[in-house]
Amino acid sequence: MTPNPDDVGLSGVAGVLPVRQWDLTELAAAGLLSSSADALAAFGFERAYICDATCQPREMALDAARAAMSDAGLQPHEVDLLVWASARPESQVCAGATQTDAGTVMDGFRYSSAWLQHALDLHNADVMAVAQQGCATMFAALRTARAILLAEPGRRHALCVGVDVLPPGAPREILYNVVSDAACAVVVSRGCTTEKWLGYRQISRGYYWDPAACGPEIVAAYFPTAKAAIDQLLLDHRLRPGDIDAVVATGVNRSSWDILMRLVGIPEERLFRALPAFGHTITSDSFLYLEELRRLGQIQRGSRLLLFTYGFGSSWCGLLLEH
Amino acid sequence: MGRTVLVTGASGAIGPSLLAELLRSDGIARVVVLLRAGPRWDRRVHDLRARLSPTDRLVCIAGDVVLSDLGLALGERDRLMRQAGVVIHAAANTRFSAPADDLHQVNVEGTRQALAFAKRCPRLEQFLLVSTTCVAGTRTGAIVERLEDEPAAFVNPYERSKWEAEKLTASAGLPVRIARLSTCIGDERTGRVDRFGAIHQTLRWLIRGLVPMVPAVEGSRVDLIATNVAARWIARAVEQPVNALEVCHVAAGQRAIPLRDLVECTVAHLRDTVPGWRSGQIEAPLVVDPSIFRMFERSVAQSGDLLFARVLEAAGSFFPALQYPKVYQTVQAEALWGGPLPLSDWRSTVRHVIDFGCGRQWRRARAAELSHV
Numbered sequence: 001m002t003p004n005p006d007d008v009g010l011s012g013v014a015g016v017l018p019v020r021q022w023d024l025t026e027l028a029a030a031g032l033l034s035s036s037a038d039a040l041a042a043f044g045f046e047r048a049y050i051c052d053a054t055c056q057p058r059e060m061a062l063d064a065a066r067a068a069m070s071d072a073g074l075q076p077h078e079v080d081l082l083v084w085a086s087a088r089p090e091s092q093v094c095a096g097a098t099q100t101d102a103g104t105v106m107d108g109f110r111y112s113s114a115w116l117q118h119a120l121d122l123h124n125a126d127v128m129a130v131a132q133q134g135c136a137t138m139f140a141a142l143r144t145a146r147a148i149l150l151a152e153p154g155r156r157h158a159l160c161v162g163v164d165v166l167p168p169g170a171p172r173e174i175l176y177n178v179v180s181d182a183a184c185a186v187v188v189s190r191g192c193t194t195e196k197w198l199g200y201r202q203i204s205r206g207y208y209w210d211p212a213a214c215g216p217e218i219v220a221a222y223f224p225t226a227k228a229a230i231d232q233l234l235l236d237h238r239l240r241p242g243d244i245d246a247v248v249a250t251g252v253n254r255s256s257w258d259i260l261m262r263l264v265g266i267p268e269e270r271l272f273r274a275l276p277a278f279g280h281t282i283t284s285d286s287f288l289y290l291e292e293l294r295r296l297g298q299i300q301r302g303s304r305l306l307l308f309t310y311g312f313g314s315s316w317c318g319l320l321l322e323h
Numbered sequence: 324m325g326r327t328v329l330v331t332g333a334s335g336a337i338g339p340s341l342l343a344e345l346l347r348s349d350g351i352a353r354v355v356v357l358l359r360a361g362p363r364w365d366r367r368v369h370d371l372r373a374r375l376s377p378t379d380r381l382v383c384i385a386g387d388v389v390l391s392d393l394g395l396a397l398g399e400r401d402r403l404m405r406q407a408g409v410v411i412h413a414a415a416n417t418r419f420s421a422p423a424d425d426l427h428q429v430n431v432e433g434t435r436q437a438l439a440f441a442k443r444c445p446r447l448e449q450f451l452l453v454s455t456t457c458v459a460g461t462r463t464g465a466i467v468e469r470l471e472d473e474p475a476a477f478v479n480p481y482e483r484s485k486w487e488a489e490k491l492t493a494s495a496g497l498p499v500r501i502a503r504l505s506t507c508i509g510d511e512r513t514g515r516v517d518r519f520g521a522i523h524q525t526l527r528w529l530i531r532g533l534v535p536m537v538p539a540v541e542g543s544r545v546d547l548i549a550t551n552v553a554a555r556w557i558a559r560a561v562e563q564p565v566n567a568l569e570v571c572h573v574a575a576g577q578r579a580i581p582l583r584d585l586v587e588c589t590v591a592h593l594r595d596t597v598p599g600w601r602s603g604q605i606e607a608p609l610v611v612d613p614s615i616f617r618m619f620e621r622s623v624a625q626s627g628d629l630l631f632a633r634v635l636e637a638a639g640s641f642f643p644a645l646q647y648p649k650v651y652q653t654v655q656a657e658a659l660w661g662g663p664l665p666l667s668d669w670r671s672t673v674r675h676v677i678d679f680g681c682g683r684q685w686r687r688a689r690a691a692e693l694s695h696v
Contacts, residue, residue, distance in 0.1 A: 035626065035627060036627070039625050039626060039627060042625045043622075043625060043626075176626045176628075205604045206604070207599050207602065207604030207605065208604075216533060216628070216630045216631065217531070217532050217533060219535075219628075219631070220532055220533045220534065220535045220631075220634075221532060221535070221605065221606060222535070223535045223536060223609065223619075224535055224536070224606035224607065224608060224609050225606045227609060228606055253622075255618065255621070255622040255625070256622065258618060259615060259618050259619055259622065262611075262612075262614075262615045262618065263609060263611065263615060
């Protein structure tokens, strides 16, 4: 079948976790958790992956980008657009090398996106970045990439790369989720029927803009707003919950997924979470799972996949793909 | 010559509204109010009088329902026993989450003391126990206006304590009327609530956007009645003779509100009036199957989150009953009233109550006021 040039799909997907694992006992002993290890274990957490001297964020980003390009069968010169996607402001720039005041100012312009373009030799790519979407930042990057590919027919492939790493010694628990470092990369391609883009729905609520001040309100808003986003996405495409063949999970606490599946009415066995628990990686969860889903090959072609995530800001995002 | 009416529980949820109605009645010579003795007694009397008019027939005396002879001084006790024609026993600990022993002490033993006092009143025409429709516990379907055997289970120890109080009252050998009130939501005109209860605390958290879901089953209804309507009914009951035992549901009955309608009405009003809701940023709570709500409860319990534990404690006093849909029969209550109960427009009342509560920041009553009066 000849692909429709207006079809946009995900031709390459890859995720990378650091090598070093900390189990919950180690994290608790280091004072990096606010809840008890038992409570977090009950939520399905087992460990966190944390960068150290042997595994730097930039290396993870490079590894993820190369793996996604390889998955898509792309050479560097074929990438038309590079979208850097990180939730944390620190990840938008490469760590500074200068110590002077002038250097400090200039260090703010050491953009990660530009560095990555250079490191990967993506000399045909335009470069941009997406931020301020929390854990939904990669979703926003994919959405932006798709829109640009459709708006500018001369471009065919967009590489979206995200990496988020917490500072050394930072707490590893956010709103009852154990947080890991990770990177991911996704190639969005026009004329591609792999993980074909069917639809997207986002609900953004600036009312919850300050997570430190309204954590409980965010927790309470999570379920009703998540259901609203998914319901609207299904409605947009005249789908019923039973029409979704697989829901690609995130690494947030397991009970929240159990509840959400019940709320939206998708059978719980359709939740795809077939990886050892890696915690919540901010931007990479969905794509670590999606990569595994593609690798396993257990899902039939033509199946409908739902990806859902919540990002501080706050945004609730649902992405519908055809496998 | 009119009656002397002794009222316990006058500073409770329905007390001030009830006193206002009684003081309007021509057939009542004196309303004697038993207020719990304590360091704030003068202040409480002052506050109560300030809300009522006229007060020339109002007499406040210090006592305590859990004490022998209601804690009255001998002279006062004897005088009151000689005069009392009606005893309205409304004093109760209405905290659903209170320890069972505390509830028993006030609601059962307090009723025992009030009955013992009433038995020694030679002119007693009626002992009116202010009870609750909650005594039906986990029964479902039509709930009749009569004393029933113990239900299979109660939702909380408060319900059991009131059921035991009813049993005690019914077997006292006095002319007894039991007024089972459904949830008194507030005054229909002003929304005033004299004591915030479980439903108000739930509203308070809901307005903050901290109630993500409400458990319900098919047919879940909320039986609400305006506080002033309940007070008017009781005031009328005081004037109606009772022979042996009469049980009445002062409730909306068939006109109880479907839960979804109540949630929709509440959310619609919040969207008109409360920042956050007004801009559509806060999503309405989901009405969910109880099994989903239990998953959420378990998740909160596992997290150990203190704020959500408080939210669920408040909601836990209101939500469980929604899982046992029932309709309270109101035949006897209506016969006494002389027609259908004059229920308020519930939507308007709910809106007034929300406005009142928000205006007061849903301020909690002082701990001393929460126990009993």
